[in-house]
Amino acid sequence: MADQQAEVRAHDVVAVTGLIGRERQARDRRWWSEMGKCFHPDSIVELSWFTGSGAEFVASSEVAARGPVSPVHHIGLPVVRFRGDRAVAEVPATITSLDSINGVPVDLTSNIRILYRLQAHDSGWLIHGLHAIYERDTVAPVEVGAVLDLREENLGRFRRPYRYLAFLMSLRGITVGEGLYGDDQPDRVEALYTAAFEWLRG
Numbered sequence: 001m002a003d004q005q006a007e008v009r010a011h012d013v014v015a016v017t018g019l020i021g022r023e024r025q026a027r028d029r030r031w032w033s034e035m036g037k038c039f040h041p042d043s044i045v046e047l048s049w050f051t052g053s054g055a056e057f058v059a060s061s062e063v064a065a066r067g068p069v070s071p072v073h074h075i076g077l078p079v080v081r082f083r084g085d086r087a088v089a090e091v092p093a094t095i096t097s098l099d100s101i102n103g104v105p106v107d108l109t110s111n112i113r114i115l116y117r118l119q120a121h122d123s124g125w126l127i128h129g130l131h132a133i134y135e136r137d138t139v140a141p142v143e144v145g146a147v148l149d150l151r152e153e154n155l156g157r158f159r160r161p162y163r164y165l166a167f168l169m170s171l172r173g174i175t176v177g178e179g180l181y182g183d184d185q186p187d188r189v190e191a192l193y194t195a196a197f198e199w200l201r202g
Helices: 002-029 032-036 054-064 160-171 186-201
Strands: 039-046 072-075 079-083 086-101 104-121 124-141
Touching (some): 002 104, 002 124, 086 124, 086 186, 104 160, 124 160, 124 186
Parallel strands (some): 039 124
Antiparallel strands (some): 086 104, 104 124
């Protein structure tokens, strides 16, 4: 019996991992219909630039993809916990994008982890929740020897886990909220995990 249960969970790990990968791939490849199929109708998504339902996230991603910056997501192996038809998964991720500061091309790298809530339905597993936890980011000129204007008075108002991301978005007129989950606020991050595991238990 134990072996049979383990086999079922192993199958679910494969299914959940595939779902997470398909959603991120569809986002980067601009396959909006495929991306939309990954989300539960009651899903919630919370990122640096967006908070809302999964369907709204897909629509907003399509609009954002028409802009000058196209981020690329590189994800690691999910760690998944199950209870009945529910699952919680943590996924390490790196987001890279090409941007500019005062006309100087730069590479932005953001290290985050994504906390997923997932639920099984007749059609398979779907994403019920997606929250980003920001760890740190870096920015560097594309061309060797280029000089960036990164004075402290321009950067100091932004929280450290997503400082350069928020700064670059501010240059495009986009305000990143101060309430994002980040490792500089461990109590809030722990509360997010606690809420996810409570949801897992139903």
